[in-house]
Amino acid sequence: MRFLDSIGPLLASSAKERVKQVPVRLLLAVVVAWAMYAADMGRWIPLWLAVALLVQAFELVAMAPFRRAEPSRRRFWVALALASTTLMATTYGGMALIIWSSNHPALVTLAALTLAGGLLTNVASGIGSRTIFFIGGGPYLAVLTLMPVVKILQGNTHGVVVMTLSAALFAGAILNVYWRVHAARQAEIQSRAEAEERLEQAQAAMADRAAMAAIVSHELRTPVSAILAGAHVIRGGKLPEQREETADLIIDAGQLMTGMLNDLLDHSKMEAGAMSMESRDFELGDLMRDTARFWAAPATEKGLTLEMSGGEGDAVWLRGDPYRLRQIINNLVSNAIKFTPAGTIRLQAAAPGADGRHRLTLTVTDQGAGITPEAMSRLFTPFAQGSAEVARTYGGTGLGLTVSRELARLMGGDLTVESVPGQGAAFTLCIDLPAGEPTQAENSLDAAAPVLARRIRVLAVDDHEINRRTISLVLQPLDVDLATASDGHLALALLAERPFDVVLMDVNMPGIDGNEATRRLRASGGLNAAVPVIGFSAGTEAAQVQACYAAGMTDWLAKPLEPRKLYDALHKATSSGGQAEAA
Template sequence: MDRLTSLGALLSATAHERRRQVPVRILLALLVAWALYSAGQGAWIGAWLAAVAAIQGFEIVAMFRFRRADARPGAADVVLALTSTMAMAALFAGTSVAIWAIDGRGLEGFAMLIIAGGLLTNVASGIEARSIFYVGAAPYLVALVAMPLMAMAGSTSGDPVLTSLGSILFIGAIVNVYGRVHAARVAELGALTEAEMRVEQAQGAMADRAAMAAIISHELRTPVSAILAGAQVIRDDAAPAQRQETAELIVDASALMTRMLNDLLDHSKMEAGAMSLESRDFDLSRMIGDTERFWRAQVAEKGLVLKATVLEPGQWLRGDPYRLRQILNNLMSNAIKFTAQGEVSVEVAVTPVGAGERAVTITVRDEGAGIAPEAMDRLFTPFAQGSSEVARTYGGTGLGLKVSRDLARLMGGDLTVDSAPGQGAAFTLSVRLAAGAPVTEAEATATTALDLRPSLRILAVDDHEINRRTLALVLQPLGVDLSTASDGMLALDLLARQAFDVVLMDVNMPGIDGNETTRRLRASGGPNADIPVIGFSAGTEAAQIAACRAAGMTDWLAKPLEPHRLYDALHRATAPETERAAA
């Protein structure tokens, strides 16, 4: 039954082709009538033409449903269509054998032309399916086998040996030609299908890009508006209390914008297959505790209750703690955002599995509105929200869950969800990690501007004026002697003429980039050939950082530059050699 249904989809092309062949069949029927007349068999002409008309009419009716674009033919329709095809072939094949057997009229060649024509028309009409071809070709092939047998039985039409060899060669040639034509057609259809699929993918990608641009544009306007408004207030010389509040607003808006851009960058890396994970030892119990402390204030501000599993200290694992923390923070952010009242909990389980492996399960559970079944399919789709109401109420790019699940799967685990409307949601991260070894972590203290040596001679190299002005603003509290350069060539010229203590080098610049500029500085043998070079870039891939190190940079910072991180890097760069070695 399934085979017949699949043939039904292919019979549409066959139906149109056989409809186009009707005039040829009518002409051939008239030629056969003339051959019967010339052979003295005129009494059969009427019956012959009536049979052709009847079977042709039967075929037109049987194929009618397959010629309609909106038709849905069933198995019975397929059987009827194939029967009409075989009946037409049997009529012409049987007549050709009868004509071939007529003595003394020299009609053997005409009979063979009828068979050849019938086989070729079936090659055309059955090109997409072997079954359709062989149904229509079978009567003609039987006729080709019957002719040598009739010659061997004593028929005067044709030499038995030549007829047998000719039939064998002709059957082989037809089958071979059909095989080649059919294979070419299948390849063509495959190429067309693939081309259509690629067009659909391209159209889908364009729609995704349009959606991405619209969503990102909309979501970025919120923090940008806050930053612009805050900057305007500060520029208008607001009162000290208002200035402090405005500065906090700008910092919060900048952090929101940074999270959006990081999600977008991570999604792009995942799509390109360029995301990489680091592997180092970390204490899971400490990470869970840090996460609980980080979110407790926001939970309390919203009037919610936060509960978290308390693990025994020293749950050492080996993996990527930064990406695990990113997944956990995304889940916590969503749980708090979608919970109006009630509880948010973090449940953690660590189970030994095999030698040196641990199965880690982290479930973030909320008591929010839950997720509707129809929204589940869109839950992990980038730039999509559970519903338009959710998008209007809560905003967001819809990238957080997609990035989190992709990261979980990159680690060899998965991120799943269990939810029902009105019953909250539980997102579970499951991953296997190797057991880790305890490490001693030195307590980090943030460096302030006052901790740095005054009058540092710093060269800041960046092709963007805004970035140079930002660096000047951040470095102003240090009282440094700051020089700037807008490209690598200008930087090398300054470095050849005057001494500096530190170089701040943008990695991505037109002309010669930061890496090449650093390589040329190191090879110059000039007065600044060995000074510290701190690179900074928006690219955070391990390979990009390694390329900076290989070029001769001594340190690296990610954009956007945070003042305390810049101060820390300058402190490391200017600390005494013994202190740097200890660090």
């Protein structure tokens, strides 16, 4: 039964090919009848023609379901179709053997041609399946084997050896041709399937990109609108008391936009296999307390309670990527606050240790509406939301959970979810991490501009006017002597004319990029050959950062530039230690 099930799908192409062979078979039947008449076998002609017509009619009926657009796969019809193929070959092969035994020269020739034609037509109709070929060609091969035997039984042994060898060579040639044609057909089918799969993948990718463009363009309008509105309020200056509130609005909108762009960049890096993880020591309690402190205000503003458990006792030092861990937790807590109308959000952590390793488990539980099974199936799909209503109500790119799970897996763990509709959801991050060593906590610097010992001369190099204006605005509180250049050529010309205390160099510029400009500056031997160069770029990969230092830069900052980090870098570059390092 399983054999019939496997053959059924292959009969469609065979049935279409065999119906094309009907005129040839009918013509052959007439030719055989004419040859029988010439050999004084006229009494057998009506019987032969009747059998040939009946067998052909039976095959047409049996193969009919498989010639339709949706061929029948029922076992009865599969068995009937195979029986008709066998009967057709047996009828014409048997007739070939009968007229072969007559020893009439014309009939002997016709018998040989009948066998050759029968085998070749089965090569065409059975090209898609070896089983179908041997079912249809087997009787012809059997007749070919019996032909020398018939001659021996008739007592005519003259030339039997040559006849046997000729039959074997012909059968071998037919089989060789079929094997090559069948292999070529299978290769063609496989290539076509692969091409169709690639086409489907390309179409899916295009659809994903279109969805991404639509979602991102829609979501970016919200922070952009807030930034523009806030800027117009500040520019108008009609309500000075709202300036601080407006500035907060712009900052929040900028952070929202930065978060979206970071998700997009992270997703692109993961697709390209270019995402890398850091490995440094951190304390679990600090990570938990920082997270709770960061999200306490948004939760309270919505009337929610944010509870934290874990990390309160003895310090637990781990070694991993705390920045990426914080990114995952922030995504989970942000979603929990977003989808919980009222109640409590729990952030739990545990990291039991053994043999120098810790099993870190972080769980974020909300009291929202929960996740339906349908939404669960696409929960971690890029640019997909739980439902159209969720997308309209809450917005977002739909990348947060996708990026979070991929980050978890890159760190050797996983992110899972349990949810009952109407009872909230619990997202759990599990990662095995090695034990870390206690380190000195870094001091967080105030965003306020430092007081420099003297007025410094700064050259800012960036090909985008908006970036140059941004740097100028951020450096205004420092009262620096600022010059700007729009490309590497202009920067090198200015650096050859007058001295500077520090250079802010954009890495990615057309023409001479920041790395090349720095290399040329260091090799020039001019008055600014040893000046500190602070590079800044949106490319944050370790290899890209290392390339900046290899080019001769003394420091590096990530875009978008944060004022606090820029002030810190300037202070470091213009201090005695920074100057000595640059020299």
